[in-house]
Amino acid sequence: MSVIAHDVYAGDRTPARRQQPTGFGMALHRAKKGLRSPTPYLMVFGIAVWLFAYWLLCEGLSLPRFEKIPGPVTILSDWISANPQQGTSIYTPDYYQHIYVSCRRILIAFVLATALGVPLGLLMGWSAKVKDYTFPLFETLRPIPIMAWVPLAILMFAGYETPVIFLATLASFFATTLNTMLGVQSIDESYFRAAGCLGSRKRDVFWHVVVPGAMPFIFTGLQISIGVAWFSLVAAEMVSGDFGLGYLILSSYVNSVTVPMVIGMLTLGFVGWFSSAIVRFVGNRLMQWHVKALAMQGR
């Protein structure tokens, strides 16, 4: 009798779809699928080619200007040696101290910048008034390179720790705030109108439209901001610091030990990558709707 009852779209009576694999089965399925595609082989091959070129330049041929730079073999053998010739390896406690100090600073800076930047960005995007108050100042301060803040930071804050954290926070804060604001502005007007029709108060619009609607931009911003935080942290550690990966790199250079310098750089690369991956992971967890919609589009 009901028209809808024999509707081709009605999902109620369609038989259960093929069971989706979950957990370990899913991981296995993905791994198998991955190994059948050319991607992993191309990646391994690509890394090998670059490493070989690097080795050739520094160790194989020892071209002029390159002979002072430690090659991949020298670095790796020192990195994993229990008695490193130049003092830094995975067996020396100092190495972990540097990583720990940098990571702790990043964590503090990132949390501070997010806690300040996201709410400010949301308000700036949502309320024209807040934007009028803040945007001119914000846009004047944002282009100032972080290095230009170093003297001021050292004058303002005592010790080694606070100036460094301040600089990383500042850089990260600007990226987060701007992206959050743009995220709110990117929300389609019809969602606000729909919310209005359905009887929302301002508060409801904020929590149910503004915040979730800006979320994809916020997480893009957070990925940028954690990258910027690392960048400015290392710059700050080079100027003012007693520990940290930036300090390791610069002090190695000053003491003419080039291997720990490169080890510090590579470590930064891996730790930075890892931190971005965590932000991405949390973002995807929080935005299942976004992930699923993209998956439906085949992305």
Added chain:
Amino acid sequence: MQSQIFSAPTVPTKGAISIRDVTKIYDPDGAQVMAVDHCSMEIAPGEVCMIVGPSGCGKTTLLNAIAGFHSITEGEILLDGVPLCGPKHPLASQASDRIVVFQNGALFPWKTLAENVAYGPMVQRRWPKAECIERARAALKEAGLGNVADKYPGEVSSGMARRAEIVRALINEPKVLLLDEPYRAMDALTKQIMHEALLEMYDRTKVTIYFITHDLEEAIFLGDKVYVMTTRPCRVKKVIDIDLPRPRDYTTLTSEAFRLLVKEADEAVHEEALKAFQAGEREMA
């Protein structure tokens, strides 16, 4: 089948819209674009009112005025005798007695269909939160969307999403449902299914419907009255009473009475479409 969720009196008494002498001028201090020119309409409670006209003629402007998205310049609009907007308050307040279903769909992509449907009652505090969700599920089930209630809008077809959006509107028991070319981007087959589903929901609720479309056959198939509008500035050119018996289904589409009505409307619309085309209006709507 008597609906558990949507029930309506046999003779609808709520949802009369009076549009009286409404004029809308965009940018009154500058370019002075007249979108609507002294337009009047009387829509009876529970009437399905189809608005047909050339692109950019100002049909959506009227809808926006009723919904409270845009102000009007002159005239007044009343809902059940109570002014929504008029000379003193050119902008109507937005409320859940008039709910819009948007051209491109405006289900919140970050909420599941059930959460979307439950949203209105939840923010209006009609029922406790758990009950809102429960009723939303029941309403979706009744509309044939029970199995996708926990999916996100991005995961379902546009037809399902649009139907869920209508459910999201109707669960609030609005007096008026405002639809702005909701089936524009759909193919003819999907459209027909959507029409039948909409008619069924209408038969249950008898809500007043203000429905904007380009599609004449759609207008005549669904409507009690078809308002043919002039090209900009928008006025009522012709009102066609559709006396096809309800309930209607796809066999209505091939009846002689239907074809005659299409012909009558076509002549009026064609003239306006030609005028709009010759005026070289950029497509706005």
